[in-house]
Amino acid sequence: MSTEAAVKLTRKDFVSDQDVRWCPGCGDYAILAQVQKIFPELGIPKEKAVFISGIGCSSRFPYYMNTYGFHTIHGRAPAIATGLKVSRPDLHIWLVTGDGDGLSIGGNHLIHALRRNVELKIMLFNNRIYGLTKGQYSPTSELGKVAKSTPMGSADHPLNPIALAMGAEATFIARSIDTEAKHQQETLRRAAAHKGGAFIEILQNCNVYNDGAWEYLKAKDSKADTQLLLEHGQPMVFGKNKDRGIRLNGLTPEVVTIGNGVSTSDLLVHDEHDQTLAYLLGRMTPPNFPTPVGILFSTERPTIESLMNQQIQDAIEKSGPGNIETLLRRGDVWSVE
Amino acid sequence: MATNPAGGPLQKSTQERESVVIRFAGDSGDGMQLTGTRFTSESVLAGNDVGTLPDFPAEIRAPTGTLYGVSAFQINFSNKNVYTPGDDLDALVCMNPAALKTNIADLKQNGILIVDPAEFTSANLRKAEYENNPLEDSSLDKYQVYQVEVTKMTTLALKDTGLPNRSVMRSRNFFALGVVSWLFNRPIEPTLEWIQQRFGKTPVVAEANTLAIKGGYHLGENTDMFASSYEIKPAEIDPGTYRNITGNSATALGFVIASQKAGLPLFLGSYPITPASDVLHELAEYKNYNVYTFQAEDEIAGVGAALGAAFGGALAITTTSGPGMNLKGETMGLAATVELPMVITNIQRAGPSTGMPTKPEQTDLLQAIYGRHGESPLPVIAASTPADCFHAAFEAARIAMKYMTPVILLTDGFLANASEPWLLPSVDDLPSIPVEFRTDPQGFFPYLRDEETLARPWVKPGTPGLEHRIGGIEKDYLTGNISYAPANHEQMVRVRHQKVAKITQEIPPTQVKGPEQGKLLVLGWGSTYGAIAAAVEAAQAQGHTVAQAHLRYLNPLPADLGEILGRYEKVLVPEMNMGQLLKLIRAEYLVDAVGLNKIQGRPFKVSEVATRIARMLED
Ligand SMILES: Cc1ncc(C[n+]2csc(CCOP(=O)(O)OP(=O)(O)O)c2C)c(N)n1
Ligand code: SF4
Ligand SMILES: [Mg+2]
Numbered sequence: 001m002s003t004e005a006a007v008k009l010t011r012k013d014f015v016s017d018q019d020v021r022w023c024p025g026c027g028d029y030a031i032l033a034q035v036q037k038i039f040p041e042l043g044i045p046k047e048k049a050v051f052i053s054g055i056g057c058s059s060r061f062p063y064y065m066n067t068y069g070f071h072t073i074h075g076r077a078p079a080i081a082t083g084l085k086v087s088r089p090d091l092h093i094w095l096v097t098g099d100g101d102g103l104s105i106g107g108n109h110l111i112h113a114l115r116r117n118v119e120l121k122i123m124l125f126n127n128r129i130y131g132l133t134k135g136q137y138s139p140t141s142e143l144g145k146v147a148k149s150t151p152m153g154s155a156d157h158p159l160n161p162i163a164l165a166m167g168a169e170a171t172f173i174a175r176s177i178d179t180e181a182k183h184q185q186e187t188l189r190r191a192a193a194h195k196g197g198a199f200i201e202i203l204q205n206c207n208v209y210n211d212g213a214w215e216y217l218k219a220k221d222s223k224a225d226t227q228l229l230l231e232h233g234q235p236m237v238f239g240k241n242k243d244r245g246i247r248l249n250g251l252t253p254e255v256v257t258i259g260n261g262v263s264t265s266d267l268l269v270h271d272e273h274d275q276t277l278a279y280l281l282g283r284m285t286p287p288n289f290p291t292p293v294g295i296l297f298s299t300e301r302p303t304i305e306s307l308m309n310q311q312i313q314d315a316i317e318k319s320g321p322g323n324i325e326t327l328l329r330r331g332d333v334w335s336v337e
Numbered sequence: 338m339a340t341n342p343a344g345g346p347l348q349k350s351t352q353e354r355e356s357v358v359i360r361f362a363g364d365s366g367d368g369m370q371l372t373g374t375r376f377t378s379e380s381v382l383a384g385n386d387v388g389t390l391p392d393f394p395a396e397i398r399a400p401t402g403t404l405y406g407v408s409a410f411q412i413n414f415s416n417k418n419v420y421t422p423g424d425d426l427d428a429l430v431c432m433n434p435a436a437l438k439t440n441i442a443d444l445k446q447n448g449i450l451i452v453d454p455a456e457f458t459s460a461n462l463r464k465a466e467y468e469n470n471p472l473e474d475s476s477l478d479k480y481q482v483y484q485v486e487v488t489k490m491t492t493l494a495l496k497d498t499g500l501p502n503r504s505v506m507r508s509r510n511f512f513a514l515g516v517v518s519w520l521f522n523r524p525i526e527p528t529l530e531w532i533q534q535r536f537g538k539t540p541v542v543a544e545a546n547t548l549a550i551k552g553g554y555h556l557g558e559n560t561d562m563f564a565s566s567y568e569i570k571p572a573e574i575d576p577g578t579y580r581n582i583t584g585n586s587a588t589a590l591g592f593v594i595a596s597q598k599a600g601l602p603l604f605l606g607s608y609p610i611t612p613a614s615d616v617l618h619e620l621a622e623y624k625n626y627n628v629y630t631f632q633a634e635d636e637i638a639g640v641g642a643a644l645g646a647a648f649g650g651a652l653a654i655t656t657t658s659g660p661g662m663n664l665k666g667e668t669m670g671l672a673a674t675v676e677l678p679m680v681i682t683n684i685q686r687a688g689p690s691t692g693m694p695t696k697p698e699q700t701d702l703l704q705a706i707y708g709r710h711g712e713s714p715l716p717v718i719a720a721s722t723p724a725d726c727f728h729a730a731f732e733a734a735r736i737a738m739k740y741m742t743p744v745i746l747l748t749d750g751f752l753a754n755a756s757e758p759w760l761l762p763s764v765d766d767l768p769s770i771p772v773e774f775r776t777d778p779q780g781f782f783p784y785l786r787d788e789e790t791l792a793r794p795w796v797k798p799g800t801p802g803l804e805h806r807i808g809g810i811e812k813d814y815l816t817g818n819i820s821y822a823p824a825n826h827e828q829m830v831r832v833r834h835q836k837v838a839k840i841t842q843e844i845p846p847t848q849v850k851g852p853e854q855g856k857l858l859v860l861g862w863g864s865t866y867g868a869i870a871a872a873v874e875a876a877q878a879q880g881h882t883v884a885q886a887h888l889r890y891l892n893p894l895p896a897d898l899g900e901i902l903g904r905y906e907k908v909l910v911p912e913m914n915m916g917q918l919l920k921l922i923r924a925e926y927l928v929d930a931v932g933l934n935k936i937q938g939r940p941f942k943v944s945e946v947a948t949r950i951a952r953m954l955e956d
Contacts, residue, residue: 083641091798112634318625321626329761
């Protein structure tokens, strides 16, 4: 990115001329604002940025960014973006998806994009509901969710996006919250800087069909108790009075209160690069645990696009650039006079 | 032409034949595909025209000796023009009883049958569901049966190699090839050379196969097993450089060369499926031609990745067969509305569902033309012979980029695996594929159209000043911004139709082989070409006013087709389906055409088309 860093852009450069059509009060606005805020700092010329999305309220996102954009079809954005990134590694591709788009219809493409480590910055707006289709429960809705299609409550166990990303061996996994502007910006900056694919679950409020889904995490008076803010190298402390923490008991994390013989030195220390720890963090869910937010995991691994383009370079080096005549004459060739 | 590796002159008499159809049949582990390909190479080098048809089971390694484990390879070689792999067999080589059971019905009366008696054990007979040994009863009396001790003689020939019995058995096919090569006066030198190239790294295997093929050849020459051999003189073939090629190879080459002509990288997104996988395999070898092959997680991702690459400015293609085609449907709709170039290749197979995956059919034509949601017309192009797959693929790519549209290319499992000699085109004679990416922001609109083609501009992300968004939602006619305006939608639907309809200006006048008017026109598309051509030529030779027209462009149809159809009293449409082109023709031109339909997972025999032509001429 060094050569590109010279470009001086402002937030406005990334605002498109299209009217934003989300419901007033929708959490998507806040996410759009943070992305537009950080983008000028990333040093990416806007013609080199591409936003790709599937279908859903969240997936309208590309229309509002004054970059290249592709609003595709339901669930398939990771596949489309993979083809683009592999053949155009020079582009900076951001992907916007929802809990339905990315985890239901597109779950298959998401896991494969993650395991391949395509350098896509994937933002999954998790509102635990199908917004665009007007309020059916989604794969992240809690068991028993009463929604339009589930008047007696849903009967399916929800999916844990972070655990899924861990299972798919994503190289960068983070969680943030629509209303936490600073945290979100920092998380997105880190995702942008990561060399490889990034998966960011953003907890987002759909104030029309699932209002308050994340309220227990956001409420001013209680959020210190329900969020576990992860910082690399720091002990896992939380609570209004910073008096609680996470300790490992055998192989199982537990919530402890600091004092009475328990000190911060007994607590787990966050290490972004520790895969086992990331698995544990991914499994820490309410009500027994605070919800980890921040960068749960990051590691480096070659991207599929670097490997595939390297193969092409190697083949050219080995056999020379393709020659049509040679190609036609491969195999048994004979002449008739 | 005939050579004698032992150096001595041929002492036996030679009979001349115009053409011969031979089939090698054996267990899937017996190497029949390899034997067939080698015999094909020997035949083209002997100067014959050839047509080949492999026929292998869907099971990779079916239990040995079973009926469903039989694998076969058929070759038609001639001193005349060859259009098909041939109907009934002049010669049949059977490596085991199961091969005999499944293939004998195709052998002509008095045809040559070569069997290995050692394989007719009671166990093998049971597996082939024979109650009596057919070599011992009178059931084979109407054929010339040659019991060639392939197993015993191979073992003898290889006794000094020190190879274990299992390895020796693997050379049996070369022994059989040697016998048949002698019988039809094929030179075995090319195969000897090929053995060195292929097995040179394991000299003992190379030696074993060399000994086996020579052993077979000498058996024919030096024993009184065969009274005479047959000679098939070289055919009159247009001068030039040739190569034997299968449809799938030709398809792969067509795409690579189109991408080279366009100066773009080629991107294939694909998911393995029979009979399409070989295109993926072959393209994976051409990386130094700037070819990306992406094996996706499914067909949806295959076509999706291709669409992403098209957005980025690559020549994007995806390859599949019927079931995969269904999965790609939604993305094809998106590609149609965002108007990006791409070629979707459907190598058709017998369906529905898994159907008969290794067998061909032409049952996806209507799906190709109509099988999407909404009004989403796409050009459809079909290949008619194995080598023609090259030109069809090239043309599909050219049209896609010129008109900024996805194009569907139809071939089938027969074309995919069948082969024929291909007169190599001169690269300079192929049409150029000029591609111009828009870079000028002045007056730019994402949906501003070219007047001649109605194509919208192709803009590569990364181009400064042209940042824009595209997507599946209906777009404004000019700006491409979201628009739900009713009249705008109709205008967009109509312009997408007009754009595809404009492709008629690319279609050369339809070639009619035969009289310009008369009793009967036989109209076809796709792989039925050869059988129709041979049947029509035969009818013409008998003095009938029968003509053939074969379609490469199925959507849009050629502008002159309606007029041509009107010049004949009757129109016959042979298809390997229930009458799909027939339906189109009847609907489009109000012609009372009739169909000849075969849905057996097998190509038409020439005789089947000929019989129907004769009947139509009588009525
Ligand atoms: C193939 C297909 N099936 C169904 C739909 C309908 N559909 C559109 S968006 C959506 C769910 C979106 O939910 P989510 O991804 O959570 O996005 P949100 O609207 O909540 O942001 C569905 C079912 C569609 N557009 N395409
Ligand atoms: S339905 Fe919900 S998610 Fe969709 S725009 Fe409205 S508030 Fe946002
Ligand atoms: Mg949602």
